[in-house]
Amino acid sequence: MRLNQYISSSGFCSRRQAERFITAEKVLVNGEIARHVCFIEENDVVEVNSHRIKHTSEKIYLKFNKPSGIICTASPTIENNIIDYIAYPERIFPVGRLDKETEGLILLTNDGSVVNKLMKEENNEEKEYLVTVDKRITESFLVGLSNGVDIYNPRRKGISRTNACSVLQLDDYTFRITLSQGLNRQIRRMCRHFQYTVRHLKRVRIKHIQLGSLEIGQWSSLTEEEIVDLLR
Structure with a gap:
């Protein structure tokens, strides 16, 4: 097994x-500084x-309804980190992240391969959110969101175009949006482009x-069916 895969599959961290x-x-491998091209016996x-x-051969897969104020990091030095909050008895780490202010569904695991599967943008894995904004929703706002928006991407330190996506209005101030991207604060930046401010954001799928x-604040193990579909 490759070294990076060995470390991540132990649950210590992602690949x-x-x-x-x-x-x-x-x-270190057997007391010597390891190189990337290294296979573990x-x-x-x-x-x-x-x-x-x-x-460990036992894989752990959890889903958690994250409250606002909890930070999606495994670092014990950061206050209000998600690992301390859950206090699971085995070593796990979050798959991806939600903003500190955002609530809702996040997965935690000790299986590093899941991180690669879900986080790679080219895999087009859907994530669905409920969004409440500060003023009445208009048709032009919904169309603009669904067609794609130019937003600032701090990773590239430039502008990125969001992919076309599904947007469904639920009431005067709330809509459902399904994304396959994971840009930093993407929904908040998309709304800000049209002079809307997000008041409440929750991931539901x-x-x-x-x-x-x-x-909210509770976790549960994934069912066998959910795990099979997750790893497919």
Whole structure:
């Protein structure tokens, strides 16, 4: 098994984070600084930042209804982090993120392969949100959102065009939007483009997994059917 995959599948971190540790020369294999092109055998000893990696065959998949104010990071040094809030007895990490102010569905796991599957934009995995804005919704606003919007992308430090998407008005101030992208603060930036401000934002679906009746601040394990579809 490749080193980055070995680290991520242990639940220590995602595969991308594992690659960063390797690049920073913070990974040892049998006491030697590891390189990216490295395959781990059964009896090899792997350490990341002096932490011994223990491989586990049991995979954990949770869904969580994140409250506003909780930060989607596994870093124990950050106050109100999602891991401390859930206090799950095994090592897990969030798949992707929701803004601190945003509520709703987020997945947590110890399976690093799921991160790659869901986070790669080219996989076009759908995420559905309920959005409440500060003034009455107009037809031109809905059409503009659905056709795509030019917004600032801090990763590229420039403008990116959002993909065409499904938008459905629910009442005078609320709509449902389905995205396949994951740009930073995308919905808030899209609304701001049309001089709207988001008052409440909640994710209710990731791919086929529904938030359903899960109460805010609560988590549950995915069903076998949800796991099969997630990994498909």
